[in-house]
Amino acid sequence: MSTVGAFCVTLDKDQCINARMPGKCATCVEICPYGVYGLNEENEVVVQNYNACVGCRLCAEFCPENAIRINPAESELVSRFPWTLGTIEEIHHKALTGSYGLRGFGTMGPTPHFDTIVVVPSQLASPSPRDKYREECNMEVVIGEDTCEKPIRLLYPFIFPAMSYGALSREAKLALAIAAAKTGILTNTGEGGVVEEEPYYANGYEKPSRKKKRWEPGGYLAIQWSTGRWGVSADYVDAGDAVEVKIGQGAKPGMGGHLLGDKVTEDIARIRGIPVGSDALSPCRYYDVTEPGDIKKQVGFLRDISNYEKPILMKLGPSRPYDDVKAAALAGVDAISIDGLVGGTGCSPEVVTQGVGIPTIALIGPAVRALKDLGLHRKVKLFALGGMRNGLDAYKAMAMGADGVGFGSAAEIAMGCRGCMACHQGNCPYGITSQNPKMRERLDPEEIGQRLANFINASAEEVKILTMLSGHSDIKELSEEDLRALDVDTAAITGLKLVGYERPLPWWENGRGG
Amino acid sequence: MAHAASVLDAKGKDLRAASTELKSLLAKEPVVVKNASHLHGLCGGLKRGEITIDGDGGDYLGVVNSGALIKVTGNAGKYVADNMTSGKVIVEGDADYGAGQYCYGGEVVVKGNAGDFTATMNKGATIVIGGDVGDETATYMVGGDVVIVGDAGENLGNYLIRGNVYIGGDWVSLGHNCAVSEVGADDVQRLESLLKQHGATVNAKKFRKIAPLSDKPFYSH
Numbered sequence: 001m002s003t004v005g006a007f008c009v010t011l012d013k014d015q016c017i018n019a020r021m022p023g024k025c026a027t028c029v030e031i032c033p034y035g036v037y038g039l040n041e042e043n044e045v046v047v048q049n050y051n052a053c054v055g056c057r058l059c060a061e062f063c064p065e066n067a068i069r070i071n072p073a074e075s076e077l078v079s080r081f082p083w084t085l086g087t088i089e090e091i092h093h094k095a096l097t098g099s100y101g102l103r104g105f106g107t108m109g110p111t112p113h114f115d116t117i118v119v120v121p122s123q124l125a126s127p128s129p130r131d132k133y134r135e136e137c138n139m140e141v142v143i144g145e146d147t148c149e150k151p152i153r154l155l156y157p158f159i160f161p162a163m164s165y166g167a168l169s170r171e172a173k174l175a176l177a178i179a180a181a182k183t184g185i186l187t188n189t190g191e192g193g194v195v196e197e198e199p200y201y202a203n204g205y206e207k208p209s210r211k212k213k214r215w216e217p218g219g220y221l222a223i224q225w226s227t228g229r230w231g232v233s234a235d236y237v238d239a240g241d242a243v244e245v246k247i248g249q250g251a252k253p254g255m256g257g258h259l260l261g262d263k264v265t266e267d268i269a270r271i272r273g274i275p276v277g278s279d280a281l282s283p284c285r286y287y288d289v290t291e292p293g294d295i296k297k298q299v300g301f302l303r304d305i306s307n308y309e310k311p312i313l314m315k316l317g318p319s320r321p322y323d324d325v326k327a328a329a330l331a332g333v334d335a336i337s338i339d340g341l342v343g344g345t346g347c348s349p350e351v352v353t354q355g356v357g358i359p360t361i362a363l364i365g366p367a368v369r370a371l372k373d374l375g376l377h378r379k380v381k382l383f384a385l386g387g388m389r390n391g392l393d394a395y396k397a398m399a400m401g402a403d404g405v406g407f408g409s410a411a412e413i414a415m416g417c418r419g420c421m422a423c424h425q426g427n428c429p430y431g432i433t434s435q436n437p438k439m440r441e442r443l444d445p446e447e448i449g450q451r452l453a454n455f456i457n458a459s460a461e462e463v464k465i466l467t468m469l470s471g472h473s474d475i476k477e478l479s480e481e482d483l484r485a486l487d488v489d490t491a492a493i494t495g496l497k498l499v500g501y502e503r504p505l506p507w508w509e510n511g512r513g514g
Numbered sequence: 515m516a517h518a519a520s521v522l523d524a525k526g527k528d529l530r531a532a533s534t535e536l537k538s539l540l541a542k543e544p545v546v547v548k549n550a551s552h553l554h555g556l557c558g559g560l561k562r563g564e565i566t567i568d569g570d571g572g573d574y575l576g577v578v579n580s581g582a583l584i585k586v587t588g589n590a591g592k593y594v595a596d597n598m599t600s601g602k603v604i605v606e607g608d609a610d611y612g613a614g615q616y617c618y619g620g621e622v623v624v625k626g627n628a629g630d631f632t633a634t635m636n637k638g639a640t641i642v643i644g645g646d647v648g649d650e651t652a653t654y655m656v657g658g659d660v661v662i663v664g665d666a667g668e669n670l671g672n673y674l675i676r677g678n679v680y681i682g683g684d685w686v687s688l689g690h691n692c693a694v695s696e697v698g699a700d701d702v703q704r705l706e707s708l709l710k711q712h713g714a715t716v717n718a719k720k721f722r723k724i725a726p727l728s729d730k731p732f733y734s735h
Contacts (some may be wrong), residue, residue: 016583033532102733199633229616233599234559234580261730273637274656275620278729283654287615287634288574301555301577304533 002078006086007053008071009036011045015067017031018045028068033427035437054420058429090350101350102258104250104423104433107342107385108410114393118499119202120482122471130468138462138474141404143186143242143381144311144334152220152242152311155405156334156460157182157475160411161337161385162224162315163242164190166259166268166280167346167423171443172432175415177201178449180219183456188222188244191257191282193231193271199239215449225302226451226492227256228282231274234305242310243302245295245333248317248322248342249436251387253357256282258347263426265435296331303332318343318357318386322366329371329380337406338363344409346433347424360386360397362493368401378403378476391462398463399478400446407459414455415448518543519566522554525549532556540565551591557584560601573610576603578621592629595622598639611648614641617658624711630667633660636677642712652679652724653689659707661721663714671724673731679724680705682716688724695725 017025021264022043028036031046038048053070060068073085090101117367122129130137144151160180165173180187181204187498189198200208204218225232225238237243248254249257259268259280288297299312306312312332316324317338328336340360345353364384371377384397385406394405415421423433431443467475470482484499485491491498495508503509520539524532524547532553537560544564555574557565560582567575570588579598585592588611589607597616605613608626615631617639624641632650633641638657645663653672657694667682672689679692680701687695697719705718728734 111615229597231617232597233618234561234576234578237559237578260733275729278656278675279733281732283635287631287653290592294573294592297554297573300529301574304529304555305559305578308530312533329653353633404619 006073007050007055008069009047009050009053010069010071011047012067012069015065016045016063017065017067018043019067019198022504025064027062027064028188031062031429032059033429033434033436037113047097047296054422056418056420056422056429058418069232069456081409091161092212099317102260102347102424103346103350103353104345104409104425105419105421106344107353108421109354110491111161111341112361112493113387114361116486117361117396117494117496118484118486119392119395119399119466119470120484121184122202127422127471129471130473131341132465132468135468138476139463140332140465141381141475143313144329147334148311149307149309149319150180150241152186153184153187154186154220155217156185156327156456157398157463158185158456158459159189159222159337159383159404159406160185161339161343161408162188162190162222162246162249163344163412164224164230164257164410165195165345166192166263167228167257167433168265169431169434169440169443171440172193172196172274172412172415172446172448174201174445175443175448175452176444177219177221178215179411179452180221180454181217182219182449182453183460184219185241185456186220186222187296189224189389191224191228191230191246192259192268192280194221194236194239195467202460203241212450215332216355220293224315227284228280228284228288230274230280230282237302240310242334244313244315244331245302245339247295247328248319248337249315249337249345250318250341250357250360251345252348252352253317253319253339254284255348255352256284258282258345258424260347260424260426264434265347268435279383286458292327295327299332313337315339315385318360318363321358321363324371325367325370325382326374328375329376333380335381335383335403336367337383337385338367339406343385344412345423356493359493360388361385361490363403364389364397364400365495371401375403391464391466393460395478398475400480400496401483407456408423410455411452414452415443416451519564521545521548522547522588523549526538527553528557529553533558536565554591557582560584561672570607571605576601579603581623589626590624594624595620595639598622609643610644613643614660617641621695625712627664633658636660638677642708642714644684644712644714649686651665652677655679659704661708663709663716671726674724674726675728675729676681680721681724682721690729691731692724693727695723697723 014017034052141154202221204213204215206214218243222244224243226246261277313335314328314333315337341357381403384402428434431439486497540563551570554572559578559583567586571590573591576584577596580599580602586605590605592610592611593612595603599618600618600620602621605624609624609628611629615626616624622641628644634653636655636658642661649667662681666685669689670685671692674692
């Protein structure tokens, strides 16, 4: 599972400026945070440690002469299965150090996902398609309409899920806030406290005085109430437009957040109330929830502290979706996010990220049934998270019954991430998951905020195209009838009609599983 | 109480009704709340004011307190003063499970005994227990001080990262990443003033101190 040795780094000496004029260019040496390149005694650039390459490809992008090639050592990785190069390196690492592997970003390798589901368009025998170019499509999602004095009105059915300050840089957090403001969606503090500018940036204001909006239409910020309770105070609960109670996350359900000491700078230590350089390992459960009724009491006092104005959200990991969602809804929240196996992380034990939890497509059906059984479907809003890549994934999740989706890893990629899976080391060369000032200065919140907003706008357009070609003018009209499973496995997992067969598989016909 | 106080009878009221009334009364003068043991999370997030809970309190009393003085004349429920950042909570009787968890600052005083997981994840508050505490006291504490006049149960100071635990009695077992450490003159002086302030007539010199071993007990390089 390790990425060690997974990439071949080659330097074309005919192209390299440094090879022709030693000392003239060392961009790759300068830019690589992993020490892949070095200078020899003659001041020539050499590939000194190709094993350290994580495949982020920043060096290749910045090389002025296009002299660098980064190729995955794929044949090696695949041919010796199950003893791939990654597995061999993983065993060597344990044998040498006695400790298990940690990883950032998320799950590697194939898991059941949305790709084996297709959208059914409208033709003659169904409501006519709507005209994407000349007709309207409502994509608004309202959270807490009947329960809160200040409900949240998302312009698009999207949220940025919780990613903490600590896991992410200050600049990345602000870019997310700016993007939420520019697109009218919801961003989330994550569990690492709030960055000072985040609340007013998310609402569209550049200054705390909140006089004139800089970024229209203005979005929302959820503050997260979590098991480590990092940086939580009455002012913190007051700072956002919603409060999210975190129970778990897709990448490491059953465990709390991990922030390794390397990323705990003075500022992060100050906000979290921990010593500089110590690990912030959140408890796996709330120390202040010890019996079933306690979580409802917590939702109750969070409503009270926020003066009954703000929606209360809850985030669940992928475990037993029917029972978990039912329990969450009965605790009295306004929206539930359920995160799938491939959900992202800043740091997690590899075995947990890789092998623990249920894939996203298998969560949505039971979650929707739980809400329907309580008569709360579409009242308590459901957001599907974990591996959402575009408007197509979002459409499919919504047709399965979710009210919206979260873009976490996709948002990081929109910020520049190449998925090198080394977030936990804190050296992110794009400044997204690094606390190193040298990396952070590479990320301009405004520029990257615009990239994120572009991604959200484009994905919203995709949802609009698909909603309208399947004969709807409102995302709330989407249903399972708008989807088909391409193979028996997917039909079995989701209960969707199988293409060709045009019915759900037999065991779904009488009483749908839980 | 010496000075004037309004009285709020919470009997039959839900959290919203009681809390709204409490906040409006507090704007003028101290408030005495009666019959509040069914309310969980009362006095949440208050920034000022003086409240006396006459009788027993419910769970999560004074959660996220950030400046109020809260007194309980009877016993407190579970998780009293949860996640307090400043202010003071005084319990005349006993406190149930998890008193003073997740606190960043302020002071929690329990004159009687406290339950398991007291002061867990304390990050900076001073927590004084006049009697005994249960198991797992000060688990994953990151800062602040805990003073236990009586005895402690199992796993005292488990995975302590920062801060100190002072204990006058005995304990069943110590947790990981902590050890008995020397009590300095500064410690004795602080203890004496704290104990005196809370009317405990015990000799501060007899206390032992439990201190953390490492900032990084899990992932070292």
